Amino acid sequence: MFYQNVTSLDEALEKGMLPQLETFSCPYDSSTGEGGIIRIVFPEFTCVCPKTGYPDFAHIYLYYLPDKLCIELKAWKLYLNAFRMIGTFHETVTAHIFETVKKTISPRWALVAGDFLPRGNVDTTVIFETATPRPRGADVLIDTFNPHCKG
16 A cells, blocks of 8 residues: 555654745735735645545645735645645644744734545544734635535
8 A cells, every 4th residue: 555655744844855935025014904814725735644544635725914924826835735645634734834834934813724625424624823813804715614524
């Protein structure tokens, strides 16, 4: 089985297997409170269950109010695609992505959601949000996460 080719997240981090996120200067002043919230949806995220070796599929949602830096989209795509053969739990990978975003761009506010598709009739959505107040207008962009399973 392909499970032999799976690398744990810890090992991938030690070996530097994940590409660095690239950034660019924020083209507007986000301190005015007039908006500028960015939403990026990546509907083709995959990683591997560290227990079974089976693939996990998710939509990764990133919402953020930048401070000085924005995430370059191609780098974001390559970063998320790098998880394809990495064995990690849903909660762990979502937390890692959230921490990477915070460390890379130091946003004024951010929310990362990993909305994983069901496997074995188990539906998981993991959400991390900064403690800073949610900016005005963010609720218009943020999706309501409904279960994928019938229940």
